Amino acid sequence: xxxxxRHKMPEQTPDERRKxxxxxxLGYTADIAKAEADRCLQCKTAPCRQxxxxxxxxxxxxxxxxEDRPDQAVAEIKQKNNLPAVCGRVCPQEHxxxxxxxxxxxxxxxxxxxxxxxxxxxGLSCDCEPREVGAEPLGKVAIIGAGPAGLTAAGDxxxxxxxxxxxxxxxxxxxxxxYGIPEFRLxxxxxxxxxxxxxxxxxxxxxxAIAGKTFTIDELFEEExxxxxxxxxxxxxxxxxxxxxxxxxxxxxANEFLTRVNLMKAYQFPQSGTPxxxxxxVAVVGAGNVAMDSARTALRLGAENVYIVYRRSEAEIPAxxxxxxxxxxxxxxxxxxxxxxxxxxxEKGWVSxxxxxxxxxxxxxxxxxxxxxxxxxxxxxxxxxxxxxAIGQGPNPLVQHTTPGLEVxxxxxxxxxxxxxxxxxxxxxxxxxxxxxxxVILAMGAGKKAAVAIHQFLQEKHAVKx
Amino acid sequence: xYVIEKTEELSQGVxxxxxxxxxxxxxxxxxxxxxxxxxxxxxxxxxTIADFNRETGTITLIFxxxxxxxxxxxxxxxxxxxxxVAGPLGNASHIDKFGTVVCIGGxxxxxxxxxxxxxxxxAGNKVVSIIGxxxxxxxxxxxxxxxxxxxxHVTTDDGSKGHKGMVIDPLKxxxxxxxxxxxxxxxxxxxMMRGVAEVTRPYGxxxxxxxxxxxxxxxxxxxxxxxxxGNTNKFACxxxxxxxxxxxxxxGLMARQRMYLEHEKEERKCGGECSCH
Ligand SMILES: Cc1cc2nc3c(=O)[nH]c(=O)nc-3n(C[C@H](O)[C@H](O)[C@H](O)COP(=O)(O)OP(=O)(O)OC[C@H]3O[C@@H](n4cnc5c(N)ncnc54)[C@H](O)[C@@H]3O)c2cc1C
Ligand SMILES: Cc1cc2nc3c(=O)[nH]c(=O)nc-3n(C[C@H](O)[C@H](O)[C@H](O)COP(=O)(O)OP(=O)(O)OC[C@H]3O[C@@H](n4cnc5c(N)ncnc54)[C@H](O)[C@@H]3O)c2cc1C
Ligand code: SF4
Ligand code: FES
Numbered sequence: 001x002x003x004x005x006r007h008k009m010p011e012q013t014p015d016e017r018r019k020x021x022x023x024x025x026l027g028y029t030a031d032i033a034k035a036e037a038d039r040c041l042q043c044k045t046a047p048c049r050q051x052x053x054x055x056x057x058x059x060x061x062x063x064x065x066x067e068d069r070p071d072q073a074v075a076e077i078k079q080k081n082n083l084p085a086v087c088g089r090v091c092p093q094e095h096x097x098x099x100x101x102x103x104x105x106x107x108x109x110x111x112x113x114x115x116x117x118x119x120x121x122x123g124l125s126c127d128c129e130p131r132e133v134g135a136e137p138l139g140k141v142a143i144i145g146a147g148p149a150g151l152t153a154a155g156d157x158x159x160x161x162x163x164x165x166x167x168x169x170x171x172x173x174x175x176x177x178x179y180g181i182p183e184f185r186l187x188x189x190x191x192x193x194x195x196x197x198x199x200x201x202x203x204x205x206x207x208x209a210i211a212g213k214t215f216t217i218d219e220l221f222e223e224e225x226x227x228x229x230x231x232x233x234x235x236x237x238x239x240x241x242x243x244x245x246x247x248x249x250x251x252x253x254a255n256e257f258l259t260r261v262n263l264m265k266a267y268q269f270p271q272s273g274t275p276x277x278x279x280x281x282v283a284v285v286g287a288g289n290v291a292m293d294s295a296r297t298a299l300r301l302g303a304e305n306v307y308i309v310y311r312r313s314e315a316e317i318p319a320x321x322x323x324x325x326x327x328x329x330x331x332x333x334x335x336x337x338x339x340x341x342x343x344x345x346x347e348k349g350w351v352s353x354x355x356x357x358x359x360x361x362x363x364x365x366x367x368x369x370x371x372x373x374x375x376x377x378x379x380x381x382x383x384x385x386x387x388x389x390a391i392g393q394g395p396n397p398l399v400q401h402t403t404p405g406l407e408v409x410x411x412x413x414x415x416x417x418x419x420x421x422x423x424x425x426x427x428x429x430x431x432x433x434x435x436x437x438x439x440v441i442l443a444m445g446a447g448k449k450a451a452v453a454i455h456q457f458l459q460e461k462h463a464v465k466x
Numbered sequence: 467x468y469v470i471e472k473t474e475e476l477s478q479g480v481x482x483x484x485x486x487x488x489x490x491x492x493x494x495x496x497x498x499x500x501x502x503x504x505x506x507x508x509x510x511x512x513x514t515i516a517d518f519n520r521e522t523g524t525i526t527l528i529f530x531x532x533x534x535x536x537x538x539x540x541x542x543x544x545x546x547x548x549x550x551v552a553g554p555l556g557n558a559s560h561i562d563k564f565g566t567v568v569c570i571g572g573x574x575x576x577x578x579x580x581x582x583x584x585x586x587x588x589a590g591n592k593v594v595s596i597i598g599x600x601x602x603x604x605x606x607x608x609x610x611x612x613x614x615x616x617x618x619h620v621t622t623d624d625g626s627k628g629h630k631g632m633v634i635d636p637l638k639x640x641x642x643x644x645x646x647x648x649x650x651x652x653x654x655x656x657x658m659m660r661g662v663a664e665v666t667r668p669y670g671x672x673x674x675x676x677x678x679x680x681x682x683x684x685x686x687x688x689x690x691x692x693x694x695x696g697n698t699n700k701f702a703c704x705x706x707x708x709x710x711x712x713x714x715x716x717x718g719l720m721a722r723q724r725m726y727l728e729h730e731k732e733e734r735k736c737g738g739e740c741s742c743h
Contacts, residue, residue, distance in 0.1 A: 170684050171503055171510075171550040208552035210685060214489050236687040239549035240699065247694060247718050249725045264682070265507065273509035273535050275729035349721030397704070398685060426585075 006108040007036040014329040018299050021183045021267060024326055025089075033118040039064040040110045043102055048112060051100040053445035057259075058097060058112055065115055073119035082155040082198075083444060084147060085190045088117025090289075091441050092320045121190075137163035139458045142226040143209040144399060147175020148440045149232030149431025152447030153454070158201040160455050164377050165226075167209040169398075174262060175234055177440070179263040180255070180290070185323070188262075217406070217427060225307060227461070228454045230427045231414060232447060235432035237394040238266055239284070241260035245343030246389070247451030250277055250351035252292045254390035261297055271426065279386030281305040283354045284339055286390035287312075292323040294388045295332045305330050305383060311339040311359050311372040337361070340371065341379060343387055352432045354382045393437050402429070428454055467547035468502075469525060476606045477599075479531045480574060481540050482516070488523030490515070490553050496581035497559030497676065497708055500525070501684045503550040504542065509535040512681045512703075514578035525551075528577035528606065555615065555684040556707045557721060559674075561585045564599050565648035568640070569595045569615070570633050570662055572654025576607045578676055579653045585613040591648075592616050598635045598654075602627035634661050647671050664712035673711035679704045679722055693719050 010026040011017070017024050028036065039166035040062045040065035044161050048058045048096025078085045093099075101109035138161045143150040146168035154164045172178050177191045199205065211217060211233070220226040236251030240246050257276065260266040264274035280296040284291050287310035287460040295306045308327070310317065313336050317324055328334075337359045358378035361370035395412040407415045407423035413434055420428040432438055472484040490500060499514045517526035531540045542548065559582045565584045571579035575596045587593045588712050595615035599605040600623045612618045619636040622629030629635060633654070640647060651671040652662040659675040665671045682688040686704040693702055694715035700706060 238689040253689035256690045272507040275726050
C-alpha cells in the first residue's frame with residue numbers, strides 16, 4: 001500500500017491540447033478521487049498541514065472524500081480556504097503540502113492538490129451564511145484590488161459581518177487569476193463562480209475603480225465612511241531587461257501578452273476587439289509560471305516554434321513542476337543556460353531575431369542559487385519574430401504615490417507586518433504588493449491574516465468609543 | 467454602466483459625448499484621460515477628458531471614428547450607456563503661470579488641448595492658440611478655443627479656413643517676429659508634434675507634447691505604452707501622457723503606433739463578424 005503510486009490525472013493529450021484553450025487537466029473522477037483518498041494514512045501529526053500556508057485540515061477533508069462525502073470535504077477546506085477550486089489547480093503543491101506528506105519519503109505523496117480540486121469542483125458554493133437581511137454590519141471595510149489577497153480578505157470579513165466593498169482597477173475582478181493565468185490552466189468560469197460566491201455573502205465589487213486615481217485611500221476614510229482599508233494591489237509592474245531592441249514591435253511584457261489574450265480575448269479576434277501579434281517563432285525570456293503560461297499560450301495561438309530562454313539550468317526553473325512537464329510535452333523548446341543580449345529588428349521596426357549568449361553556473365549568489373556567468377564568444381541568434389519578456393514584476397505604484405504616511409521599502413513594496421498592519425492607522429496590506437511576486441496561496445494567506453487583524457482593530461476601536 | 471447624456475457630431479466622423487461618470491468628474495484635471503469599453507468584446511479605448519462638469523458629474527469625450535472600436539462607440543445614442551469607463555488616468559498638466567503659452571492642437575488633438583488652454587488662461591497666462599485641420603469641415607472647437615485664448619490662429623491644409631498651411635506656420639512667424647514664448651504645448655498627430663518640437667528646439671523653447679501610444683490597462687501594468695524619452699523607457703499612462711518634446715523618440719513612437727495596422731485591416735475586412743459593420 002505504502003509504495004502504491006498516486007493516481008494519474010486524466011488530461012487532454014499534448015497533440016490535442018496544444019490546439020485549444022480548454023483546460024489541460026480534466027480532474028479526477030469520483031472513483032479515482034476515492035482511490036487516491038484511500039492512499040492517505042490519516043497521520044495524527046498531519047505533517048502535510050504544516051506545508052499549507054492557510055493550514056487546511058488536509059487529513060480531515062481527505063477522510064470525507066474517502067467516505068464519499070465530497071460536500072463535507074469542501075466545507076472542511078472552506079473553513080480555511082475561500083478559493084479551493086483555484087488553489088487545487090495552481091498551488092505549487094510539490095513545494096508545500098505534498099512535500100511534507102509522509103508518503104513522499106518512501107514513494108509518491110498523496111495527490112492533495114488534485115483531491116482539493118475534486119472536492120472544490122463538487123461544491124462550488126459558499127459555506128458561510130450571509131449576514132441576515134437587515135442586520136447591522138459591524139463596520140465598513142474597503143478592499144483595494146480584486147486578486148486572491150483582496151478577495152480572500154473580503155470573503156472572511158463579510159463572513160464576520162462587515163459591509164465590504166472591493167475596488168478593482170480593471171473591468172473584471174480576479175487579478176492575475178483573470179488576466180494572467182490562461183484559461184487552459186484555470187478556466188475563467190471557475191474564477192467567476194468563486195467570485196459570485198463572495199457576492200452572495202454581500203460583498204460589493206466596484207470595477208473600473210482605481211485607487212490613487214479615481215479616489216485616494218484618505219478619501220475612503222474621510223468622505224466615504226470606511227473604517228479600515230486592505231490593500232492587495234499585487235505585483236503588476238512589468239520588468240524589462242534594458243537590452244537594445246526592447247521597444248521593437250513584437251516585444252511584449254508577459255503581462256501585456258497574457259492580458260490581451262486572457263482578459264481581452266484576443267484569441268477570438270476579430271470577434272473580440274483586441275488583436276495580439278503572435279509571430280511564427282516566439283522567444284519567451286524567463287522560466288517561471290508566467291513564462292510557461294506565455295509560451296504555452298503562444299503555441300495555442302498558432303506559433304510554430306516557441307522557445308524558453310532561461311539563464312540558469314533546469315534544476316533552478318521556478319515554475320510549478322506540472323507546468324514545466326506540460327510545456328515540454330506540448331513541444332515548447334528550452335534554451336537553458338542562455339541569456340538574451342539584444343533584440344534585432346527589421347527596417348520597419350519589427351523583431352527579426354534574438355541574440356543570445358550561453359551561460360555557465362558559478363558560485364551561489366545571495367539567493368543561494370548558482371550565479372550564471374556568460375561564456376565569452378558563445379553568442380548565437382535565434383530566429384524569432386516575437387519576444388515575450390517574463391522576467392518578473394514589481395509593485396503597482398499608484399496607491400503608494402498617493403497615500404501619505406504609507407511606508408514602502410526600497411523596491412516600492414508596502415511594508416506590512418505578519419498580520420497585515422502597515423505604518424498607516426487603519427490601513428492593512430498583503431499579497432504580492434507586500435512580498436513581491438509570489439503565489440496565489442500566500443496572497444490568500446495574507447488576506448486571511450489581515451481579515452483577522454482588521455476585525456480585531458475595529459472591535460478595539462469600537463470598544464474605546466463605547 | 468455610464469450613461470451618455472448627450473451626443474453631438476462636431477465634424478465628419480468626430481463626435482462629442484457627454485457621459486455621466488461622477489467619480490471621474492469629481493477628480494479629473496486637464497491633461498488626464500479615461501479608458502472605456504463599449505461592450506463585453508470591446509477594446510479598451512483611451513480617450514482624453516476634453517471637458518468636465520463637477521456639478522453635473524459628467525465628462526466630455528471627443529473622438530474621431532478611425533477604426534472598428536471608435537466607430538462602434540460612435541453608433542451609441544444619448545440615453546444608451548458605455549459598459550466601462552475607468553479613470554481619470556495619467557498625470558494632470560502642470561498648470562502654472564509661465565507668461566506666454568502657445569497651445570497647439572492638430573485635428574482631433576484640439577479636444578485635449580482645450581481644457582489645458584483654458585487652465586493656462588485661468589492661471590493668468592497669455593494664451594496664444596493655434597488649431598488646425600485638413601480642411602474647414604474637420605475643424606473642431608473653434609468657438610471654444612477662441613473663448614479661452616487671447617489670440618487664436620486657425621490653419622487648414624487646403625486653405626478652406628484661416629491660414630493655408632500647417633499649425634507650425636503661425637508658430638514660426640511668432641518666433642521670427644521675436645515674440646517671447648515661455649511654453650509651447652502641442653497635441654495632435656505624432657508627425658505634427660515632432661514638427662513642433664523641431665521648430666522650437668533650436669530656440670530652446672520649452673515644449674510639451676501629449677503622447678498617445680497604444681495602451682491596454684492605463685495603470686502601468688502592461689508596459690505596452692512604453693516610449694523612449696531622453697533615452698530611458700517611460701510608460702506614457704503613468705509617467706505621462708505629457709513629456710518634454712525635445713526628449714521624445716518620435717520615430718520609435720510612430721513605429722509602435724502602427725503595430726496593429728495589419729490586424730486592423732483584417733478587422734475591417736471581416737464583414738459580418740465584426741460588429742461595427
Ligand atoms: C501569468 C502568471 C501565472 C502565475 N501562475 C501561478 C501559479 O500557477 N501558482 C501560483 O500559486 N501563483 C501563480 N502566479 C502568481 C500569483 O498569481 C500571484 O502571486 C497572486 O495572484 C498574487 O495575488 P494578489 O492578490 O496579491 O495580486 P493580484 O492577483 O496581482 O491582484 C491585484 C489586483 O489589484 C488590482 N489593482 C492594482 N492596482 C490597483 C489600484 N490602484 N486600484 C484598484 N485595483 C488595483 C489589479 O488590477 C489586480 O486585479 C502567477 C502569476 C502570473 C502573472
Ligand atoms: C492617452 C490617449 C488619449 C487619447 N485621446 C484621444 C481623444 O481624445 N480623441 C480621439 O479621437 N482619440 C484619442 N486617442 C486615440 C484613440 O484611443 C484611438 O484612436 C483609438 O483607440 C483607436 O481605436 P479604433 O479601434 O477605433 O481604431 P483602430 O483601427 O484600432 O486604430 C486606428 C489607429 O489608432 C491607433 N490605435 C489603436 N489602438 C490604440 C490605442 N489603444 N491607443 C492609441 N492608439 C491606438 C492605431 O495604431 C491606428 O493607427 C487617445 C489615445 C491615448 C493613448
Ligand atoms: S501527510 Fe500525507 S498521508 Fe499523512 S495525513 Fe497528510 S496527506 Fe495523508
Ligand atoms: S497602458 Fe499598460 S502600462 Fe501603460
